[in-house]
Amino acid sequence: MAEVLGNSIKNKLREGVWKRITIHPEMANLTHSQFADDTLLLGVVSIREVEAIKETLEEYARESGQHMNKEKSQIFFLNTSRQNQNSILQILGFPKGEFPLKYLGISIGTKAFQKQLWEEVVIKCKGKVDLWKNKWLSQAGRIQMIKFVLSAIPIYSMSCFKMIRQAYSSVDGLLKKFLWEGSKEVRRILLINWDTACLIKEEGAARLRKMEL
Secondary structure, eight states, rough: HHHHHHHHHHHHHHTSSOOOOSSOTTTTBEEEOOOOOOOOEEOOOOOHHHHHHHHHHHHHHHHHHHOOOTTOOOOOOSSSHHHHHHHHHHHHHHOBBBBEETTTTTTEGGGHHHHHHHHHHHHHHHHTTTTTGGGGHEEEEEEHHHHIIHHHHHHHHHHHOOOOOOHHHHHHHHHHHHHHHOOOOOOOOOSSOOOTSOOOOOOTTTOOOOOOO
């Protein structure tokens, strides 16, 4: 069914009524993105293009027998006047969405939202560290926890957004403290610094990963 939608969009591109959107200079221009049952359609602020999107969705529904769920679909606007927003909402019939939005588990918003995004990542890491069962882990167990659980939490967001310096410092601080102290009730002396712990295993360290900028 994804092929049906893709072919319909290609036809609109050839007709010149749907344009690709530039997300980033180093990325391919896009008209849509699909993953499982999630579909993201991208377009410029143009009544002609909005009508082309509507025709594409109607054609897809006829060919596939699948109709858009308007209760689970939303329209998100960037730099669009109130008048144009109202016109587009009326044509497509979907409700207006507000940023930030969640797409494939990633919070998407404006540049000003980045700080909130990384604060959520730090909170997730801290939540894992503070779990009561972690206090019973040996140091070897904590190393495995850092390698395969805690270090993995920021990776997904880092694949989409550059990590801000404040979050980098906070996450590295949490991992370093957890490595040597374990639970928050126990205080221990740091035997080696964090940079040394992150050296490769052949150099005698634990081969942990730093949150590089």
